[in-house]
Amino acid sequence: MASNRLACHDCHRIVEPDEEMCPYCSSTSLTEDWAGYVVITHPEESEIAEKMEVSEPGEYALKVR
Numbered sequence: 447m448a449s450n451r452l453a454c455h456d457c458h459r460i461v462e463p464d465e466e467m468c469p470y471c472s473s474t475s476l477t478e479d480w481a482g483y484v485v486i487t488h489p490e491e492s493e494i495a496e497k498m499e500v501s502e503p504g505e506y507a508l509k510v511r
């Protein structure tokens with residue numbers, strides 16, 4: 447893994463390590479314990495996005511523990 451960036455438990459977005467709150471959904475449950483970095487550019491054409499129930503382009507973690 448390239449960095450210690452955090453993933454949001456609630457929306458699975460990847461956020462910067464210094465964030466205390468998810469800038470996307472305002473959740474405070476951020477964790478370093480995640481796996482599977484995915485960049486979703488076209489959610490409407492992406493099976494992964496559909497499975498993850500993601501509707502906006504961005505960086506996501508496949509698994510957040």
Ligand SMILES: [Zn+2]
Nearest residue numbers: 454457468471
């Ligand atoms: Zn979030």
